[in-house]
Amino acid sequence: MRIGELAKQARVTTRTIRYYEELGLLGSDQDKPERLEGDFRTYSETDVLRLQKITSLKRIGLSLDQIGTVLDMLVNEQTNLQARQTVLQMLQTHLVETDEKIEALQHFRAELQENIARVQHLINEQIRNI
Amino acid sequence: MRIGELAKQARVTTRTIRYYEELGLLGSDQDKPERLEGDFRTYSETDVLRLQKITSLKRIGLSLDQIGTVLDMLVNEQTNLQARQTVLQMLQTHLVETDEKIEALQHFRAELQENIARVQHLINEQIRNI
DNA sequence: ATAGAAGATAACGTTAACGTAAAGGTAAGA
DNA sequence: TCTTACCTTTACGTTAACGTTATCTTCTAT
Numbered sequence: 001m002r003i004g005e006l007a008k009q010a011r012v013t014t015r016t017i018r019y020y021e022e023l024g025l026l027g028s029d030q031d032k033p034e035r036l037e038g039d040f041r042t043y044s045e046t047d048v049l050r051l052q053k054i055t056s057l058k059r060i061g062l063s064l065d066q067i068g069t070v071l072d073m074l075v076n077e078q079t080n081l082q083a084r085q086t087v088l089q090m091l092q093t094h095l096v097e098t099d100e101k102i103e104a105l106q107h108f109r110a111e112l113q114e115n116i117a118r119v120q121h122l123i124n125e126q127i128r129n130i
Numbered sequence: 131m132r133i134g135e136l137a138k139q140a141r142v143t144t145r146t147i148r149y150y151e152e153l154g155l156l157g158s159d160q161d162k163p164e165r166l167e168g169d170f171r172t173y174s175e176t177d178v179l180r181l182q183k184i185t186s187l188k189r190i191g192l193s194l195d196q197i198g199t200v201l202d203m204l205v206n207e208q209t210n211l212q213a214r215q216t217v218l219q220m221l222q223t224h225l226v227e228t229d230e231k232i233e234a235l236q237h238f239r240a241e242l243q244e245n246i247a248r249v250q251h252l253i254n255e256q257i258r259n260i
Numbered sequence: 261a262t263a264g265a266a267g268a269t270a271a272c273g274t275t276a277a278c279g280t281a282a283a284g285g286t287a288a289g290a
Numbered sequence: 291t292c293t294t295a296c297c298t299t300t301a302c303g304t305t306a307a308c309g310t311t312a313t314c315t316t317c318t319a320t
Contacts, residue, residue, distance in 0.1 A: 004266060014267080019308060040267060044227050060234045064307070081253070084246050091242060095235045102232055104190045105225045112221060114308050122213070144297085149278060168286055170297060194277070198304060265318080273310070278303105285298065290291100 006043045010051045022029070025054055025068055061098070066090060136173045141179045147181070155184060155198055191228065196220060 007014045020026040027047060036042045050071070055069045073087050137144045150156040157177060166172050187197045203217050234255070 013308080015308065017309085018268090023307095038267090038318080056234065057238075060231055061237065063230060071261075075239075079250060081246070084242075084249065088242050088246060091235070091239055095232070095239060097230045098235055099226065101190055102225070102228045104186065105221070105228055109218075109221055110185075110192065112214075112218050116211070116218060119211060119214065132297075143278080145278065145280085148299095153277095194305085234270085261320100263320085264291085266316085267313070268313100270312085271310105272312105273293085274308090276306095280301100280303075283298100284295100286296085288296105288314100289293090289316100 001043045001048075002037075003041045006048060006051065009048055010055060012051070012055065012095070020051070020054065021066070023064055023068065023073065025064065026051060061094065131171045131178075132167075133171050134175070136178060136181065139178055140183070140185060142185065150181070150184065150194070153194055153198065155201065156181060174190065191224065 003014045003017055006018055015024060020047075021041075027041065027043065053071065053074075054064075054067055057070060058064070062070070068088070072085055078112055133144045133147055137147055140147075147156060151171075157171065157173065183201065184194075184197055185206075187200060188194070192200070199220070200217055201212055
């Protein structure tokens with residue numbers, strides 16, 4: 001499969017894929033040729049999976065830099081505990097921050113809804129008085 | 131109070147404050163002079179509160195642009211229902227996205243922890259066999 | 261043989277939210 | 291009066307994550 005099809009499947013642009021490659025997140029990791037046909041990039045199913053992993057990690061809110069760290073760990077089965085725990089630490093920090101955000105948002109939403117209800121009430125009163 | 135003190139209280143830099151002013155989020159909204167002393171910006175307690183509102187909305191993850199919209203609505207008591215509901219809509223969308231993020235993160239964290247537990251288990255076995 | 265679709269590289273452009281440096285004005289204390 | 295701390299405006303710099311040309315190949319279909 002070539003870059004266009006991969007892009008379609010992952011709902012990203014080809015530019016994005018080339019950019020990820022440039023960052024070392026995707027394809028041509030070390031020395032793989034994977035340019036079988038006439039200079040065209042070639043991708044396999046594992047590449048599709050890897051790209052999906054990247055986009056889902058992005059959706060969570062991780063930077064491409066952090067994603068690189070996480071992916072390295074997932075691929076290197078023999079990564080030491082130290083490294084794994086560092087990554088876990090990073091994710092837990094991110095989770096805590098997300099938790100905090102959600103709490104603040106819920107608080108704020110409640111405030112706003114009160115606000116709206118109040119205005120709506122006022123309007124109703126006004127109509128009744130006509 | 132001058133810009134330096136406001137910055138300290140809000141834990142931001144003076145540059146940030148001037149930038150917010152430039153965007154119309156803070157101070158010199160319309161025609162207020164508020165340059166009483168020798169060309170120095172002057173701030174009151176309400177400015178402190180407004181800046182705190184801005185930073186807390188930022189922490190939630192809103193862009194400065196969105197924050198502007200929200201603040202306009204909070205200040206203009208007479209804003210119409212239409213506008214308020216638009217803002218509420220925006221915040222609800224943001225909340226849903228945040229909810230999704232948190233769910234994905236929790237899923238991923240669980241995966242990672244299993245991963246770590248497995249490796250740790252393997253290591254323990256290995257030690258036992260010596 | 262040629263037109264068109266898809267790819268390749270190279271490089272400049274873009275947005276957000278400030279950082280940073282330059283060059284100078286002001287106020288308060290020793 | 292001089293230093294020092296704080297302030298002013300102006301303007302160029304920075305990071306992330308791509309977007310957008312531009313120019314050149316390659317492959318497929320007619």
